[in-house]
Amino acid sequence: MADAHDELISLHRQMLLIRRFEEAAARAYSQGKVGGFLHLYIGQEASAVGALATLGAGDSVVGTYRDHGLALARGVTARACMAELYGKVTGCSKGLGGSMHFFDAEKRMLGGDGIVGGHVPVAAGVAFASKYRGERDVTLCFLGEGAVSIGGFHEALSLAALWSLPLIVIVENNEYSMGTPLSRTLSVHDTSEKAHGYGIARDRFHAHDVLEVKRRVGEAVARARETSRPTLIEVQTYRYRGHSMSDPGKYRTADEIEAAKKTDAIAGAELALRAAGLGDAFFAEVERSVDAEVDDAVRFADESAEPGEELIEALTYA
Amino acid sequence: MRELRYREALREALAEEMERDPGVFLMGEEVGYYQGAYKVTEGLLERFGARRVIDTPIAEEGFAGIGIGAAMAGLRPVIEFMTMNFSAVAFDQILNHAAKIRQMSGGQFKCPIVFRGPNGAARQTGAQHSQCFEAFYTHIPGLKVVAPATPADAKGLLKAAIRDDNPVLVLEDERLYGVKGEVPDGDFVVPLGVSALRREGDEATVVTWGKMLPVTLAACEELAKEGVACDVIDLRSLRPLDLGPVLRSVAKTGRALVVQESWPFGGVGAEVVDRIQREAFDALRGPVLRVTGRDAPMPYNKHLEDLTIPSADTVARGVRALLAW
Numbered sequence: 001m002a003d004a005h006d007e008l009i010s011l012h013r014q015m016l017l018i019r020r021f022e023e024a025a026a027r028a029y030s031q032g033k034v035g036g037f038l039h040l041y042i043g044q045e046a047s048a049v050g051a052l053a054t055l056g057a058g059d060s061v062v063g064t065y066r067d068h069g070l071a072l073a074r075g076v077t078a079r080a081c082m083a084e085l086y087g088k089v090t091g092c093s094k095g096l097g098g099s100m101h102f103f104d105a106e107k108r109m110l111g112g113d114g115i116v117g118g119h120v121p122v123a124a125g126v127a128f129a130s131k132y133r134g135e136r137d138v139t140l141c142f143l144g145e146g147a148v149s150i151g152g153f154h155e156a157l158s159l160a161a162l163w164s165l166p167l168i169v170i171v172e173n174n175e176y177s178m179g180t181p182l183s184r185t186l187s188v189h190d191t192s193e194k195a196h197g198y199g200i201a202r203d204r205f206h207a208h209d210v211l212e213v214k215r216r217v218g219e220a221v222a223r224a225r226e227t228s229r230p231t232l233i234e235v236q237t238y239r240y241r242g243h244s245m246s247d248p249g250k251y252r253t254a255d256e257i258e259a260a261k262k263t264d265a266i267a268g269a270e271l272a273l274r275a276a277g278l279g280d281a282f283f284a285e286v287e288r289s290v291d292a293e294v295d296d297a298v299r300f301a302d303e304s305a306e307p308g309e310e311l312i313e314a315l316t317y318a
Numbered sequence: 319m320r321e322l323r324y325r326e327a328l329r330e331a332l333a334e335e336m337e338r339d340p341g342v343f344l345m346g347e348e349v350g351y352y353q354g355a356y357k358v359t360e361g362l363l364e365r366f367g368a369r370r371v372i373d374t375p376i377a378e379e380g381f382a383g384i385g386i387g388a389a390m391a392g393l394r395p396v397i398e399f400m401t402m403n404f405s406a407v408a409f410d411q412i413l414n415h416a417a418k419i420r421q422m423s424g425g426q427f428k429c430p431i432v433f434r435g436p437n438g439a440a441r442q443t444g445a446q447h448s449q450c451f452e453a454f455y456t457h458i459p460g461l462k463v464v465a466p467a468t469p470a471d472a473k474g475l476l477k478a479a480i481r482d483d484n485p486v487l488v489l490e491d492e493r494l495y496g497v498k499g500e501v502p503d504g505d506f507v508v509p510l511g512v513s514a515l516r517r518e519g520d521e522a523t524v525v526t527w528g529k530m531l532p533v534t535l536a537a538c539e540e541l542a543k544e545g546v547a548c549d550v551i552d553l554r555s556l557r558p559l560d561l562g563p564v565l566r567s568v569a570k571t572g573r574a575l576v577v578q579e580s581w582p583f584g585g586v587g588a589e590v591v592d593r594i595q596r597e598a599f600d601a602l603r604g605p606v607l608r609v610t611g612r613d614a615p616m617p618y619n620k621h622l623e624d625l626t627i628p629s630a631d632t633v634a635r636g637v638r639a640l641l642a643w
Contacts, residue, residue: 060391094424103423110390110427115414121380122415125387125395132343132369132393152410155380162375315421316459318428318483 004211005276011053011210012269013286015045018069019266020294021078022241025068025085025099028298029245034085038099041069043240046265047172048073050213051140051235054221058137060108060130062123065100067112070142076104078297088304095307096315117143117150120169124156127167131228138166138224140217145234146177148191157232161198166224168217171234172207178243179251195232207237208263319502324466325358325495327473328434332359332396334505335480336366339394342480343370345381346398346435355400356436356495382408382433386415386485389431394480399435402451402489408433409454416485417460430483434476437465437489438529438579439616439627448616448623450580452527455487456557456589462510463556465489467531469499471554474508482510489556491529511558515567519547522640523567525590526577527553530628534577537633548637556586564590565598572603573640577633582610604643609636 022042028034041048044066052061052073063070071081076092084091085099093103093112101112110126113119123141130137147153148171160167171191175182182189195202201223205216213235220231238260242249261267270283322330336342348355350363350373363371374381378399385395399405405412412433419429439448455463462484466472472490479486516531517538526534531552538548549567553559568574574594576587591606612626 062387091424093422093426096424097422101422103426105423105426110387111419111422113415115410118383118410118414121383121411122387122390124380125384125389126391127387128384129388129391129393132388152379152383155377156383158375159377159380159384313459315425317462318420318425318430 007053008211008269008273011049011214012266012273013290014049014073015210015266015269016286016290017078017293018045018049018072020290021072021081021297022068024294024298025082026241026245028085033302034099035087036098037065038085038245039066039243040241041066041239043260043264044172044174044207044237045069046207046210046213047170047235047237048142050207050210051170051217053214054218055140058108058135060110060126060137060139062110062119062126062139063112063142064116064119064144064147065112065114066144067100067102071102071104071109074104074107074109076102076107076109078293079300080104082297082301083304086301086304087306088301089307090300090304094311096311117147117152120147120153120156124160124165124167127160127165128163130166136225138168138221141167141169143169143171144177145171145173145182145191146185148194149185157194157198157200157230160230161200164228165230166228167230168220168224169230169232170217171232172237173234174237174239176243176251179247181251190234192232192234201229201231202233203231204234205236206263207235208265208268210265210269319500321498322469322501323495324469324472324497324499325356327469327501328358328476328490329360329362331473331476331480332362333365335477336370341393342396343372343393344396344398345372345374345385347374347376347400349373349398356492358495359398378404378408379411382411383415385431386411386419386429389429390419390427394430396432396434396480399433401447402435402437403447403449405433405435405451412455412461412485413458417458420460428483429485431485432476432479432488433485434488434490436492436495438491439623440492442618442620442623444618445615450611451487452489452556453580453585456586460485461557462486463489464510464554465528465556466554467494467528467552469497470501470506471508473501474506475510475554477507478510481507486510489528493529508554511555511560513554513560513563514552515549515563516552517548517550519549520571521546522548522573522575522637523564523571524548524550524575524577524633524637525553525564526550527556528579530577530579533628533630534633536630537637540630541634541637546637546641559589561590561593561597564594568594568598569601572601574602574606575636575640576606576608577628577636578608578610579627580611582608582613604640607636607640609633
């Protein structure tokens with residue numbers, strides 16, 4: 001029990017860090033310090049944090065353009081992430097990737113991909129490499145439910161199933177493909193049903209409880225590690241913010257968003273920890289340390305150097 | 319030195335690199351049990367096993383992407399497209415993933431992968447199966463593109479492509495697969511980005527690559543009988559592009575013609591023309607000309623197909639037009 005308690009303390013802090021980091025990123029965007037697209041993960045934190053808590057150092061993570069939470073949960077520093085948003089050379093992709101392209105070779109974070117569904121075959125290839133080498137590493141691939149309609153998702157699942165690759169595909173169903181609700185993009189409510197067509201294992205659950213996310217994804221990770229079989233998982237979640245910063249959000253009501261917040265996983269984790277005896281002083285300290293980490297990241301990003309012109313062509317070829 | 323067919327030279331390159339590096343594997347439609355749609359991979363399944371010679375379903379985006387992910391994870395995949403035409407359905411993987419990973423990751427990841435298969439017209443395969451892809455792929459920073467015209471280059475360039483740390487498109491040719499030529503013994507590697515002088519003459523410089531090389535050489539053989547001797551330069555590698563020998567030749571001849579099988583709009587020939595006019599302007603006696611494929615989808619009819627692709631006659635006419643300027 002003590003282990004689970006300590007773990008929840010850690011996961012709660014990770015989720016809070018992602019949320020505060022992204023709130024700071026949104027402020028920086030409004031100030032013009034962050035450019036391009038900024039897709040926030042706020043509301044979905046338990047998905048990445050719970051899922052990545054199951055991984056070891058040799059496992060790999062591949063995600064979409066909504067990748068800040070993934071990178072932070074994978075242990076990429078807030079400094080490197082914020083600096084990337086600021087386009088600074090100290091960023092996790094040297095300021096050449098931006099919000100949508102967070103990479104960290106050491107942490108085995110392989111993007112940050114901006115083409116919907118295009119990264120799923122790539123993730124399958126990373127899993128293929130593990131199997132080819134006879135290693136026990138697994139690959140987690142994240143995508144939104146909006147990506148379930150595109151071909152790359154299906155070809156990747158088809159091949160991962162055929163070749164029995166150690167791949168876990170996690171569809172984060174946040175109910176909206178940009179501004180279009182799932183009911184208008186898919187003929188099924190449950191995207192994990194797509195697994196039937198490929199004869200692979202499936203699972204579906206809410207991301208209300210980060211420990212439950214960890215437990216359920218952990219089953220799939222164990223299956224991949226032990227038997228090299230892929231799994232398709234739908235994590236039911238909700239993003240409180242728009243698709244990107246330019247989203248006016250006219251496709252849903254404020255009431256709907258407020259209702260979703262009632263099952264907020266960070267609040268849920270806090271309640272569970274309070275029930276286990278932790279009090280205001282503890283949570284104040286967590287808030288303080290998270291704020292300090294984010295403030296430090298913002299300051300670091302602000303003060304870091306821009307990448308030099310010499311990098312424009314230099315990083316095109318190996 | 320032995321005489322090998324172009325497809326045998328490719329096969330030797332694959333086998334030698336697979337022997338040399340356990341991270342090299344081959345993946346594509348019909349590459350294993352079927353022995354290759356064009357028999358390039360004949361015998362490789364028996365020699366290296368199904369772990370390294372992998373038959374795929376018809377899912378180019380899927381297996382091209384799997385190759386890219388495997389390359390990012392440190393392997394050296396060789397992805398065969400049954401024809402380059404089918405690479406079009408994997409274009410997103412090549413354009414947005416293979417070519418971008420290095421830069422988008424701030425240089426943390428590399429993508430050492432080869433995409434290979436026959437490019438351009440076969441024989442009467444119609445509009446969807448006769449296309450040249452060099453204009454598309456050479457346009458993209460992050461990719462390298464080669465187009466071997468001889469069995470020796472087929473072997474040497476493929477070996478160099480497999481060893482390269484970047485995505486390399488190897489544009490083979492169905493009409494060349496059966497062509498025989500001398501191939502040096504041993505570990506024969508042709509570096510990427512080095513063009514080759516194939517024939518010498520003072521009257522004009524003719525630049526080409528791939529299956530247009532034998533066509534161009536045939537044209538120049540005929541022209542030689544009329545007393546017109548040409549330098550013929552085989553680019554071999556289209557990106558990186560080695561125009562040093564071309565510029566030196568133009569300095570001598572003052573006339574240049576580019577021969578390409580592909581469509582005229584934009585493309586590699588246009589790039590070569592631009593470079594010649596900028597870098598050898600003072601030597602030129604007239605405009606740099608091109609002989610290209612006709613600006614239309616490939617017709618099925620044999621007579622029309624022959625008229626659509628440059629022939630020795632059209633190349634010779636191109637050289638005469640240079641001389642008449």
